[in-house]
Amino acid sequence: MAYTEEELKKELETKEYEYGFYTDIESDTLPVGLNEDIVRAISKKKNEPEWMTEWRLEAFRIWSEMVEPEWANVKYTKPDFQKISYYSAPKKKPQYDSLDEVDPELLDTFNKLGISLEEQKKLAGVAVDVVMDSVSVATTFKKTLAEKGIIFCSISEAIKEHPDLVKKYLGTVVPRTDNFYAALNSAVFSDGSFCYIPKGVRCPMELSTYFRINQAGTGQFERTLVIADKESYVSYLEGCTAPMRDENQLHAAVVELIALDDAEIKYSTVQNWFPGNKEGKGGVYNFVTKRGLCEKNSKISWTQVETGSAVTWKYPSCILKGDNSIGEFYSIAVTNNWQQADTGTKMIHLGKNTKSTIISKGISAGQSQNSYRGLVQINRRATNARNFSQCDSLLMGNKCGAHTFPYIEAKNKTAQIEHEATTSKIGEDQIFYCNQRGIDTEKAIALIVNGFSKEVLNKLPMEFAVEAQKLLEISLEGSVG
Amino acid sequence: MDFKENMISSFMAFEDHVDVENPIHDIRTEAIKQFEKEHLPSKKNEFWKYTSLNPYFKKQYSVYPKLESALEFKDVKKYFIHEIDSYKIVFVDGVYSSYLSQTTHEGLDVCLMSAALTKPKYRLVIENYFNKVAPKDSLNSLNTAFSREGAFINIPKGKVVDKPIQILHFSTGNEANLLVQPRNLIVAGENSHVQIIERHQSLTDNEVLTNGVTEIFAKKRAIVDYYKIQNDRLNASLIDNTFISQKEQSHVSVHTFSLGGKLTRNNLQFFHEGERLDSTLKGITLIGDKQHVDHSTLVHHAQPNCESHQDYKGIYADHSTGVFNGRIIVEKEAQKTNGFQQNNNILIDDTATINAKPQLEIFADDVKCSHGCTIGQLDDEALLYLRSRGIPKKEATALLMYAFSNSVLDSVKIPELKNRINKLIAMKLGVSLGFDL
Structure with missing residues (x-):
């Protein structure tokens, strides 16, 4: 790890929210509020075909009849959906082949974030589809991918260029009727990524998208659709940072994964949106629906590192429909100050010999509340289903809370389910041991937290693992009294 | 008339039978108001997500039997743990049966709630403990509103009760759609020790519904062992609400053996009011035949x-x-x-x-x-091991199930009771095991 102690020290000094800056790019924003006209306007702005507009309108109608869910173990002021602008796109819509043509100001933003497109191109071998306030502005490595027949583009592009695929799969895993925020997203989604891996192709690089919330007062409604055709493999990374902002920002994304027979999808997320300041003011509301569908012998693996957002409400799930399919969920959720997280997974076992693994690590500090909520469901016909769940919580200080709400439903006698959860704190003896060896308390805690989350960090792709480790340390800074 | 209206109008009729001047009646009136305000349990309620009471709420109930049913001891003897000497409080359709009971006032009170609620000498106990730990939700409030009869056990400081206390609730089903709502109060004083066995039993195949509330108070260093036997017929349904308030260094254990009944719901909640205490909740559930058992437990650590x-x-x-x-x-x-x-x-x-x-x-x-x-x-290999040693499949399976549930059975402190539970389980499994478990 090329990350020294001095660097950490420097980072800690500027720890409040280092990615909190605001890029001054002229944005094209729709008036606030939501009605059928706005939905039409969004669709029109994006030059979408008629069927897409209708699809959105139907979603809007469904949404208007729904009520906001309240069951999650979080408290927040509900966003006023009529006070949000639902579309914001950088005005100078860039269509570039090389980075030189990109707005220098935008490039500067990326540099501050530590994303050097050039460098990533050459060194990391990561194709980045940068989403800046909802419209994709740069797609690299497209050519390499195109040679293999891989489609990796923004979803609005996919709607125009690959309508058959989009029509066939959009909304099949997360239907518009699924929940309040999924319906809202379906009506107003601004942009997102689309990825299709053809039959038998192993994607040669990690696909990655960076999301940023930029325009004050605009919700970000991402829509991601990843389709892995038979016998293919793809690893997809999603990373997020957002500028510091005082009012709460709403983020309601939908991610749909489809793994056809014998395919494998690995989806990794690092989420570091603005969590609100030390008094609990501001911060992003993160209400996300993520779900994957597994056909025969396929595998979907979710890995997430959640350190940001004021309120998180997120349950990446797997529907294990095909026989012998596998679902995995590895998660680290860190909450500090006044953050609240209610996160977990759902594993729905439908096919025979299906397997699922859940490893969830929750770390709470400050006045935060961290909940794990998970469902393991073994249906009547899912013979020989197997599940293993482990939820560990680490508490720092006595003002925070760690909660576990596992739901286990079994209807087949051959099901084998194990669930275990523990809650603990960092032992004084552990810290003492480190102190004795010249490691200061702050660093010792970082070390222990790292060890605690190793099982999950190991599952992240290399590029992300380093970043995630850094994030963990920064997020927990100042939480030790 | 829906269930709520049915109950509220029954309450008016109920008022004719009780002393409305008694301060308890204020609590009852308060409770029926609370019941009116609260939503009935439904699947939308997180704590009732997997258990639906809707079919029960569609029926009309009477809350008090019109006629008294007498029972002969020989007919019901088998439902008692009769091998040991014990105090007994027996109710038939919610009405106290003095003939079958054996109560006492010598050194401790093992008697009736109706007596405790009306006699002045118990006023202080009732004032301090009655309805003090039960949460004010819909079904508890309903029970409180109609609280009139049940077991009342008051153990003074330092008393080690010499023999177990058995509380039996028999249902004859002679009257259709009778809603029985026993209300029990147990106060265990400082350094006292008591063992209680409770059983609900219906005697016919008629439908029976019970909504019972038990409040237990364990004071400093008190030891309370409570055993619930739920081995009822296929048409009997039970909603059991038990709430325990514990003071420092007390030990309270509740064992629930759910071996039968159409629907059994056990709400068991422990509230801690002192340091260094110990709460134990154990249970064995062994059912088939479309039966439904729901254990909903809460341990509230506040100290x-x-x-x-x-x-x-x-x-x-x-x-x-x-x-x-x-x-x-x-x-x-x-x-x-x-x-x-x-x-x-x-x-x-x-x-x-x-x-x-x-x-x-x-x-x-x-x-x-x-x-x-x-x-x-069950582990196939373990099963093979037993069967290859000449133990038939049924017995081998039963043996493994015993082993599976042994950690619960092991902590039953009354040997005769343990024996009885063993027999009941053997009966359920259709085996007779030729050794002492």
């Missing part, structure tokens, strides 16, 4: 240095449904808490269902809390 142990075993066959909804809450004051929760389940066939929800809500940092939940089947 430092306390321990709680939960251990529930479930074996489910033939269209039966099991629910385990266990909660541990650790408040931020409750440092050094040890909270353990274990729930193991076996599904015998593919028609049975188990829904488990072991929850932890923790606000303190210096605690050791863990929960484990498993769902599985």
Whole structure:
């Protein structure tokens, strides 16, 4: 790890929210509020075909009849959906082949974030589809991918260029009727990524998208659709940072994964949106629906590192429909100050010999509340289903809370389910041991937290693992009294 | 008329039978108002997610039997743990049966709630404890509103009760749609020790519904062991609400043996009001025949240095449904808490269902809390081992199930009771094992 102690020290000094800056790019924003006209306007702005507009309108109608869910173990002021602008796109819509043509100001933003497109191109071998306030502005490595027949583009592009695929799969895993925020997203989604891996192709690089919330007062409604055709493999990374902002920002994304027979999808997320300041003011509301569908012998693996957002409400799930399919969920959720997280997974076992693994690590500090909520469901016909769940919580200080709400439903006698959860704190003896060896308390805690989350960090792709480790340390800074 | 209206109008009729001048009646009136305000349990309620009472709410109920049913001891003897000497409080259709009971006032009070509620000498106890720990939700309030009869046990300071106390509720089903609502209060004074066995039993195949509330108060260093036998007929339904308030260094254990009944719901909640105390919740569920058992537990750790142990075993066959909804809450004051929760389940066939929800809500940092939940089947290799030694399949399976539930049976402190439970389980499994377990 090329990350020294001095660097950490420097980072800690500027720890409040280092990615909190605001890029001054002229944005094209729709008036606030939501009605059928706005939905039409969004669709029109994006030059979408008629069927897409209708699809959105139907979603809007469904949404208007729904009520906001309240069951999650979080408290927040509900966003006023009529006070949000639902579309914001950088005005100078860039269509570039090389980075030189990109707005220098935008490039500067990326540099501050530590994303050097050039460098990533050459060194990391990561194709980045940068989403800046909802419209994709740069797609690299497209050519390499195109040679293999891989489609990796923004979803609005996919709607125009690959309508058959989009029509066939959009909304099949997360239907518009699924929940309040999924319906809202379906009506107003601004942009997102689309990825299709053809039959038998192993994607040669990690696909990655960076999301940023930029325009004050605009919700970000991402829509991601990843389709892995038979016998293919793809690893997809999603990373997020957002500028510091005082009012709460709403983020309601939908991610749909489809793994056809014998395919494998690995989806990794690092989420570091603005969590609100030390008094609990501001911060992003993160209400996300993520779900994957597994056909025969396929595998979907979710890995997430959640350190940001004021309120998180997120349950990446797997529907294990095909026989012998596998679902995995590895998660680290860190909450500090006044953050609240209610996160977990759902594993729905439908096919025979299906397997699922859940490893969830929750770390709470400050006045935060961290909940794990998970469902393991073994249906009547899912013979020989197997599940293993482990939820560990680490508490720092006595003002925070760690909660576990596992739901286990079994209807087949051959099901084998194990669930275990523990809650603990960092032992004084552990810290003492480190102190004795010249490691200061702050660093010792970082070390222990790292060890605690190793099982999950190991599952992240290399590029992300380093970043995630850094994030963990920064997020927990100042939480030790 | 819906269930709520039915109950509210019954309350008016009920008022004609009780002394409305009694201060208790204010509590009752308050409770019926609360009941009117609260929503009835439905699947939308997180705590009733897996158990529906809707079919019950569609019926009309009477809350008091019109005629008294007399029972002969020889007919019901088998439902008592008759091998041992004990105090007995027996109710038939919610009405006290003095003929079958054996109460006392010598050194301790083992008597009736109706007496406790009306006699002046108990006024202080009632004032201090009655309806003090039961939460004011819909079904508890309903019970409170109609509270009139049940067991009242008051053990003074330092008293070690010489023999167990048996509380039996018989239902004759002679009257259709009778809603029986017993109300029990147990106060165990400082350094006292008591063992209580409770059983609900219907005697015919008629439909029976019981909504009972038991409040237990364990004072400093008191030891209370409570055993519930639920081995009822296929048409009997029971909603059992038991609430325990514990003071420092007290030990309270509740064992629930759910071996039968159409629908059994056990709301069992422990509230801690002192340090260094210990709560134990254990249970064995063994059902089939479309039966439904729901264990909903709560241990509320609000004080430092306390321990709680939960251990529930479930074996489910033939269209039966099991629910385990266990909660541990650790408040931020409750440092050094040890909270353990274990729930193991076996599904015998593919028609049975188990829904488990072991929850932890923790606000303190210096605690050791863990929960484990498993769902599985009997080990084929173990079964083969036994069968290759000449033990028939049925017996071998039964043996393994005994082994599976042994950690619960082991902690039963009354040998005769343990024996009885063993026999009941053997009967359920259709085996007779030729050795002492």
